[in-house]
Amino acid sequence: MGGSAVTMTPLRSRDPERLGQYELLGRLGAGGMGTVFLGTGPDGQRVAVKAIRPEWSADPAFLARFRSEVKRAREVPPFCTAAVLDADVEHDPPYLVVEFVDGPSLAGVVSDRGPLKPSEVYGLAVGVATALVAIHSAGVVHRDLKPANVLLAVGLPKVIDFGIARGAELSAELTGPDQVMGTIGYVAPESLDGSGKAGPAADVFAWGVLIGYAATGRTPFRGDSPMATIGRMLTQPPDLSGIPDSLRDLVATTLEKDPAGRPTARELLDSLLSMGTADVSSNVTPELREAALAARARSRLRRWPRRVLTAAVVAVLLGGAGFAAVQARADADRASDKAKQQGRTLVQQDLLARSAAALTADPGLASRLAVSAYGMDRSARSGAAVMAALATGYAGELTTDSPVVSAAFRPDGKVIAIGGEGTAELWAGSSRTAALPSGLGNVNELAFSPDGRTLAVAADRLTVWNVVDPSAPRLITTRDGGSAVTDVRFSSDGRRLFTVATRATLWDVRDPGRPRALWNSSTTAIPTVMSADGAVFAGTGDDGRLTVWRTSGSRIVTGVSTGTPVALSADGRVLAVQDGEKAIHFYDLTEPAEPQRRGTITVSGDRLSTAEFDPSGTAIALGRIDGTVEVWNVADPDSPVQTKAMTRTGGWITSIDFSPDGTRILTPGPRLTKAATLWRIDGFAPRRRATLKGGTVIPSRTVSVSAEDVVAAGSAGHLDYWDVIDAGNPKPAGTAKLVPPAGEPPVSSTYAVHGTSFYYTGGSLYSLTGAGPRNVFPDLGAGFVLDLEPVRGLVAVLVSAPQEQIRIHRLAGEQAPQLVATIPAANVFTARFGLAGGTLAVADSAGQQSGSSNVTVWDLADPAIPAKTGTFAVNSVGPAALVAGAAFTVTVGQDLTVWNNRDGKDRSVRTARRTDFGRPDSLALSADGSLLAVTSGGSTEIWSVGFASDPVLLAVVGGRTTGSAFSSRQPLLVTADPAGVALWDLVPIRAVLRDPLPAACEQTSGLTAAEWAAYAPGLEFERPCS
Secondary structure, three states, X not given: OOOOOOOOEOXXXXXXXXXXXXXXXXXXXXXXXXXXXXXXXXXXOEEEEEEEOHHHHOOHHHHHHHHHHHHHHOOOOOOOEOXXXXXXXXXXXXEEEEEOOOOOEHHHHHHHHOOOOHHHHHHHHHHHHHHHHHHHHOOEEOOOOOHHHEEEEOOEEEEOOOOOXXXXXXXXHHOOOOOOOOOOOOOOHHXXXXXXXXXXXXXXXXXXXXXXXXXXXXXXXXXOOHHHHHHHHHHOOOOOOOOOHHHHHHHHHHOOOOHHHOOOHHHHHHHHHOOOOHHHHOOOOXXXXXXXXXXXXXXXXXXXXXXXXXXXXXXXXXXXXXXHHHHHHHHHHHHHHHHHHXXXXXXXXXXXXXXXXXXXXXXXXXXXXXXXXXXXXXXXXXXXXXXXXXXOOEEEEEEOOXXXXXXXXXXXXXXXEEEEEOOEEEEEOOEEEEEOOOOOOEOOEEEEOOOOOEEEEEOOOEEEEEOOOOOOOEEEXXXXXXXXXXXXXXXXXXXXXXXXXXXXXXXXXXXXXXXXXXXXXXXOOEEEEEOOOOOEEEEEOOOOEEEEEEOOOOEEEOOOOEXXXXXXXOOOOEEEXXXXXXXXXXXXXXXXXXXXXXXXEEOOOOOEXXXXXXXXXXXXXXXXXXXXXXXXEOOXXXXXEEEEEEEOXXXXXXXXXXXXXXXXXXXXXXXXXXXXXXXXXXXXXXXEEEXXXXXXXXXXXXXXXXXXXXXXXXXXXXXXXXXXXXXXXXXXXXXXXXXXXXXXXXXXXXXXXXXXXXXXXXXXEEEOOOOOOEEOOOOOOOOEEEEEEOOXXXXXXXXXXXXXXXXXXXXXXXXXXXXEEEEEOOOEEEEEEOHHHOEEEEEEOOOHHHOEEEEEEEEOOOOOOOEEEEEEEEEOOOOOOEEEOOOEEEEEOOEEEEEEOXXXXXXXXXXXXXXXXXXXXXXEEOOOOOEEEEEEOEEEEEEEOOOOOOOEXXXXXXXXXXXXXXXXXXXXXXXXXXXXXXXXXXXXXXXXXXXXXXXXXXOOOOOOHHHHHHHOOOOOOOOOOO
């Protein structure tokens, strides 16, 4: 959504420069209660600070009320609300500190660009309803919900300004009959009747008005004057024209005159989340969806202790002598036990919701929450939450007292150095062994010598340290060149040290105590990277273009292209050059005098901030300013493939270092976290079991696996077979030359059914039985073969005459296929059988121009009697973007969405974004429906799918793959690429899917005792990893 961003104006002469520990940067606005400033806290975090006006702060009654409001506001969970962070009522002036939300208000957006789109309205409706659930669950009423108090932050809207919110039970006392709290047009009728009894239902009324305004640009009761607006609101029905159909009835219920007739905020959110049409579900971001689920779970959690209390009261009331009393106590005990179990379940659900919400903001906390929830009950949902936490790649962090800018592994991987604002530290495992003496200034970069005995620190000056004993570092030498050193690295033999300041310098450090400058660059042409052997530099020349130097300082070549070199592979052969904010070009420096341009990476998110190759030079990690690190396979620099993305929000990535074995990376920060974060990049990577040798090397191969574990790979008129029953020793099982009839395109798919091979091309199906290809449907005419199901031998054929329909056939060896059933159809675009032919998912093209399709699922338990189970309105799907399981259907585009086949409702069950990958070329679902392989753009993604949680990306297989398939008999993934066919071992992935706790306990032990007390109040502390 567009709109004006938050505007800050300079401080005025009478404004304070600091309130408590918060430095004030400027004014954000002013209101009846006081002035709102933009400030920064001691951790550097930006916050909004509201200073109370003198006339209010001098009123003891107001201060008492304000103190009560602050206490309650701090109990409001931060689900689509601006979190209350701090307050000081005794300060002069009193002030309140809340989360700073950097986004335009709804009022500003509608004013600038007009009403929101219907899909945007739905996302807003969910977000504000989520905020009301959170607010009301804390016993607070907002009482001034209006467009100016809704900010449209990235990912989710946030409700702000609890300055006039009151505890629900204090509403009547604090709002007397002569006080009308709220904004005309958004106040509920009961706020005007003089009773002063307005409560949570008044906020629900304001929600309805707000949604009407967002959808139409006007309020539903708008009149020519304030009094006319009030009159319409009290006596007339609302004008709901222009509100999206899917929301109109729900908005009408929230605008009932009688507050008892309105839904609660919780009921409102439940109704919104159960809608799930394509237009609306695609505009609920993962952040918003998880916040909504977390708020809903928490509202249930707050109610369960009262149920336990009620059971106890009943037990007392039923107490007495004899059997009746004993029976009553037993019944009460059972009721209490049931309530406690329900409470335990709600606590677990709350932990799971919080874990999902923290995956990017604090992946360590997300892991601890998920592991503790899984320890409480090893359910499918809690297991999926642990999988999602593991899939982030988070492997721990080293926490310090100041922001971290740089971090580096010692070459043996056993010691880590971290540095930042005025400090540098050494860590062994998770223990800090030493801190370098203060006075270094801001540390920009750190580098260990290849033997690990020496540490070079780039800060306000260059310092070199003896770190043979990491618990007692000793300064060897200092070099002060008059300007800060921004980069430092050793050559692979440890004899040379490369530094960058206002100029680049190459040092001879064979005697670390007496470094000798071998060469200095000019101040206008500065190398920024050095090859590991110290023989070649690359940087930006005087003309601002890529330049390569020899160690001697002589230029090899200059003026190659624009851009700044940011990384050089260890062997010095591949140079990464950043061009603009988001592009990385690769150059082959095998012949340094003739750099050859190779492939390019363009990141889809925020701009790049740093880059680093792994020790093998086959992978590169790219840091972004949004706290994301992307890892790309660049074994073939012409075709880079993204294999991992890891995010921890809070600031940009300033440096990256790979572990010596290339399995982990170390990133500082982001800045606000005051920590260095460890990530695993190979956690779910499958192991290559075998490469199938023989056959014909051809591009664009497709691949399939028969029920007997025979792999068939084919393209361009060739079909090759391998027997992989013994996956460790696969054997060639034949080859065939496929010659499609004249006019037909090359083979596009291959199948194997009970030992007989078929291939599919141009909408026709051919059998390889006999002397040559035989058309299975020779009289199809204008018909079209949509799909073949190998296990049951079912074929779906689209015919258009005499009327459009799908015919289900069963293959019958050499005989003509048997017609089993017909299914009515219209505008069919593609269709796919589910696992073992149990379902058929059919996508139409009726909405292709508008970007949507209808997918209808048919139950084929008895193929002769197809039963329609549901229709889903989805974003437009391509021919290879649809796959069906036994109980769900998956559509793949920018989103990967799992749809429920069985409830007959138009509802999206689970979804995940996959914007970093292209349009799918092929999909494959494992036999148990738990894993999905998506091949697109030269890579194959492996996803965990199902009902328990959103899909989770587990791993990416590179190598320019063009097709993929699963074995139905053993844990194998088969991929095809232009060079051959590979078998990938899925045993480790399967083991973690069955029970993720052992893998998770290697990274965390679950919640600490203090965290458990905060997140699971009233329950005895549990240790899931003991």
